[in-house]
Structure formats: structure tokens, C-alpha cells
Amino acid sequence: MYLLFAGIFGLILGSFYSVCASRYGTGKTVASPARSYCPHCNHQLTVLENIPLLSFLIQKGHCIHCRTRIPLFYPLIELVSMLWAILAAWNATTPLEWIALMIIGGICIVASAIDLRTFLLPDVLTYSGAIIVLGASYAGILQIDFIQSLLGAIIGAFALWAVAAVYKLIRKIDGMGLGDVKFMLMLGALTGVEHLTIFILAASVCALIFSIIAMWGKKNISTAYVPFGPFLAFGALITYLYGDQIIFFLH
Numbered sequence: 512m513y514l515l516f517a518g519i520f521g522l523i524l525g526s527f528y529s530v531c532a533s534r535y536g537t538g539k540t541v542a543s544p545a546r547s548y549c550p551h552c553n554h555q556l557t558v559l560e561n562i563p564l565l566s567f568l569i570q571k572g573h574c575i576h577c578r579t580r581i582p583l584f585y586p587l588i589e590l591v592s593m594l595w596a597i598l599a600a601w602n603a604t605t606p607l608e609w610i611a612l613m614i615i616g617g618i619c620i621v622a623s624a625i626d627l628r629t630f631l632l633p634d635v636l637t638y639s640g641a642i643i644v645l646g647a648s649y650a651g652i653l654q655i656d657f658i659q660s661l662l663g664a665i666i667g668a669f670a671l672w673a674v675a676a677v678y679k680l681i682r683k684i685d686g687m688g689l690g691d692v693k694f695m696l697m698l699g700a701l702t703g704v705e706h707l708t709i710f711i712l713a714a715s716v717c718a719l720i721f722s723i724i725a726m727w728g729k730k731n732i733s734t735a736y737v738p739f740g741p742f743l744a745f746g747a748l749i750t751y752l753y754g755d756q757i758i759f760f761l762h
Contacts, residue, residue: 514597517609521596522563524617525589532588532624535633552577563589588624595620595748602752604654611647612751615640615701619744622694626740632690640697648700655751659703667699667707668692691739698747706754713757714739714746 531541533550547556554576560566567586574581595616603609618640626632641664647653648660675687702710722737750757 514600517596517600518593521593521613522589524596524613525592525620526561526563528592528617528621528624529585529588531621532628533584535625536629536631551579564593584624584628588620592617592620598752605652607652608654611643611652615644615647615697616748618643618697619748623741623744626690626738630688630736630738632688632694632740634690634693637690637693637697640694641700644697644700653701653751655701655703659705660700662704663702663707664696664700666704667702667711668695670707670711671695687739691743694740694743698743701747702750702754706750706758709754709757709761710746710750712746713750714742717745718742 527541530547534541547561551574554574556566560570560575564586567581570581572581572583573579596613599609599612599616603612618636622632622636622640625636644653645657645660645664648655649657653660671687672689672692675685675689675692678687679685698710699707718737718739721742725737
């Protein structure tokens with residue numbers, strides 16, 4: 512029953528996350544306009560049109576007012592949020608840890624969605640996320656030693672910055688934004704220095720697979736850019752939950 516509650520709660524939060532991500536950089540805020548609307552015809556959504564995931568399925572992926580296709584961006588965020596809420600509830604040892612993981616996961620989801628849309632990772636999310644993770648670790652809420660968490664943040668961010676600096680030195684172009692480095696403060700703190708290698712490996716493999724699929728058949732891929740933030744977030748969240756199992760499997 513608690514997993515069902517977690518899933519429903521995750522869906523509701525996912526709807527909120529999609530609003531946060533879609534309105535970032537548009538001049539709008541989460542509170543203004545207060546009602547969700549179709550970005551194509553500006554039709555304000557009714558309560559029945561705004562049920563997370565279910566409304567999308569009932570409306571067959573289209574706005575019922577103008578029949579414009581609803582971007583998969585919205586239901587996918589809701590679905591990811593639901594899955595994370597269930598995984599967090601399944602693996603958390605205490606209610607406080609689940610709450611902390613929901614907050615951390617929410618920041619990762621919103622930051623990843625914004626990165627996919629704009630190729631930016633807002634400082635307000637990356638820095639606040641790092642503070643929250645380190646604070647939860649220090650308070651003993653998360654299953655990670657505070658020193659391990661602090662070292663993971665520092666070493667992880669420095670390693671990513673070093674890779675970006677060397678790439679720019681060799682290629683004379685930016686291969687990675689500083690937003691990813693700042694994001695690493697939060698994510699490195701979440702996995703800790705002990706699982707840092709596994710985390711980066713998981714993120715890199717996922718990014719590589721996605722890049723190959725996304726660029727399949729394209730002629731000019733030399734200047735193509737794939738945001739790394741979502742893969743960093745995925746790698747860190749999965750490593751926090753299943754890092755020991757991954758290490759055992761690889762050995």
C-alpha cells in the first residue's frame with residue numbers, strides 16, 4: 512500500500528516538476544500563471560485535463576481544445592517521478608530518508624529536464640542540492656558517511672572540471688559546461704567518494720548509448736551536443752540505491 516501511495520505522490524510531484532522545467536527561462540514562474548495551459552492555444556486546463564499521466568492517456572496525447580500534440584516531455588517527467596518515488600520508498604530505511612530522497616530526486620528531475628530543454632543547469636538547483644545532500648548526510652538521514660559525502664563532492668567536481676579543462680585545451684572548444692561541474696557537487700556528495708567511479712561509469716555508459724542512438728544516421732555529428740546532466744543524475748541516483756550491488760556484479 513505504501514508503494515502505491517509513493518507512486519501516486521510521485522505522479523503529483525512530477526506534474527509540478529514539469530511546470531517548473533517548462534517555464535524556466537520563459538519569464539513565467541511556477542505561480543504565474545497559476546493555472547496550467549496549452550502552450551499552443553493558451554487554453555487553460557481543467558481539473559480533468561490536468562490529472563498526471565492519466566489525462567495524457569485519455570486525451571491520446573493531444574490538447575482537446577486545439578488538437579495539438581502534447582509533448583512527451585510532460586508525461587515522461589511524471590512517469591520518471593513516479594518510478595523514483597517507488598524506488599526510493601522501496602529502498603529507504605526510514606521515513607526521513609525517503610523524504611530526503613524525494614527532495615534530492617525532485618531536484619535531479621527538474622535540473623535534468625531543464626538541461627534537456629535549454630542546455631543549462633541552474634545554480635539555484637545545483638548549489639541548493641549540494642547543501643541538502645551534505646546536510647542530510649551530516650544529520651545521518653542518508654546512508655552515507657559525511658566525510659565520504661564531502662570528499663565525493665569535492666573530488667567529483669574537480670575531476671569533471673579537469674576533464675572539461677583538458678578537452679578544451681586539446682580541442683579548443685567547450686566539451687562540458689560548468690553547470691555539470693556544479694551539479695557534480697551534489698551528485699558526488701550523494702554517492703560518496705567510495706562509489707564515485709561506479710557513478711561516473713554508469714553515467715558515461717548511459718550517455719554514450721543515448722548519443723549513439725540519437726545521432727544514428729546523422730552526417731554532421733562533430734558539433735552535436737548532448738546534455739550530460741540527466742545522465743549524471745541517473746547514474747548518481749541509481750548508484751546511491753544499488754551501488755554495492757553494482758560493484759558486486761562487476762566483480
